[in-house]
Amino acid sequence: MIRLFNRKRTISNPLTVDIHSHLLPGLDDGVSSLDESLEILKNFEKFGYKKVVTTPHIMSDFYRNTPDGISEALRELQHFVKDKTEIIVEAAAEYYLDEGFIELLTEHADRILCIGNKYILFETSFMSEPVYLKEAIFYIQSHGYKPLMAHPERYQYLHNSWDLTMDLIDRGTLFQVNINSLAGYYTKPVQKMAIRLIKNSIVHFLGSDCHNMHHWDVTLKAFNTRGFRMATGLPLLNNSLA
Numbered sequence: 001m002i003r004l005f006n007r008k009r010t011i012s013n014p015l016t017v018d019i020h021s022h023l024l025p026g027l028d029d030g031v032s033s034l035d036e037s038l039e040i041l042k043n044f045e046k047f048g049y050k051k052v053v054t055t056p057h058i059m060s061d062f063y064r065n066t067p068d069g070i071s072e073a074l075r076e077l078q079h080f081v082k083d084k085t086e087i088i089v090e091a092a093a094e095y096y097l098d099e100g101f102i103e104l105l106t107e108h109a110d111r112i113l114c115i116g117n118k119y120i121l122f123e124t125s126f127m128s129e130p131v132y133l134k135e136a137i138f139y140i141q142s143h144g145y146k147p148l149m150a151h152p153e154r155y156q157y158l159h160n161s162w163d164l165t166m167d168l169i170d171r172g173t174l175f176q177v178n179i180n181s182l183a184g185y186y187t188k189p190v191q192k193m194a195i196r197l198i199k200n201s202i203v204h205f206l207g208s209d210c211h212n213m214h215h216w217d218v219t220l221k222a223f224n225t226r227g228f229r230m231a232t233g234l235p236l237l238n239n240s241l242a
């Protein structure tokens with residue numbers, strides 16, 4: 001557990017591994033330069049993290065990232081930060097649940113990028129339940145992986161249906177809540193949903209979903225929230241990936 005003092009209070013962070021961020025420049029809507037990545041990675045290190053698994057978007061319409069392209073960008077970042085930070089940087093992906101993702105799961109499972117050889121991070125539309133949501137979960141599991149839903153607290157269709165939320169859990173889906181949701185960064189309903197998930201002990205990972213330095217500044221504030229303290233009292237899986 002790292003404890004650092006800022007002007008007003010102690011910042012305590014027991015997390016040592018982050019599993020959701022956008023720190024490979026040029027691949028998505030995340031950082032714009034290697035320098036920005038380095039600055040963020042140094043901050044992760046300062047606040048107790050030992051490893052960051054960064055997860056560029058893969059989305060058929062906007063971000064057609066490939067394993068080769070991600071590996072190349074990762075190698076470039078690793079080379080750039082070498083000797084400047086001790087933090088370990090790895091990469092996987094954040095898959096948008098669209099037809100391209102279903103095709104990947106059904107026809108090219110060998111090309112899937114997963115976190116810690118185990119977890120497939122996926123996101124969905126914010127508004128409505130995707131048609132293939134339950135199929136995607138099934139396909140992920142059929143390949144021996146664990147489905148890890150990115151920021152479930154941000155989806156309107158889950159705000160409207162606790163039954164569906166619990167159904168996803170019953171099917172073996174793991175939930176990754178964004179740390180910034182706990183600071184009210186998105187909306188109040190998102191913050192409220194995050195707290196509800198925590199109170200029901202159905203949060204398995206916390207993630208920064210860091211896209212830039214502004215996001216990191218919010219994360220620092222979120223470390224001081226009651227929601228963060230409650231969440232880190234759960235048996236989170238982050239540190240199992242150290």
Ligand SMILES: [Fe+2]
Pocket residue numbers: 020021022094150209
């Ligand atoms: Fe993300």
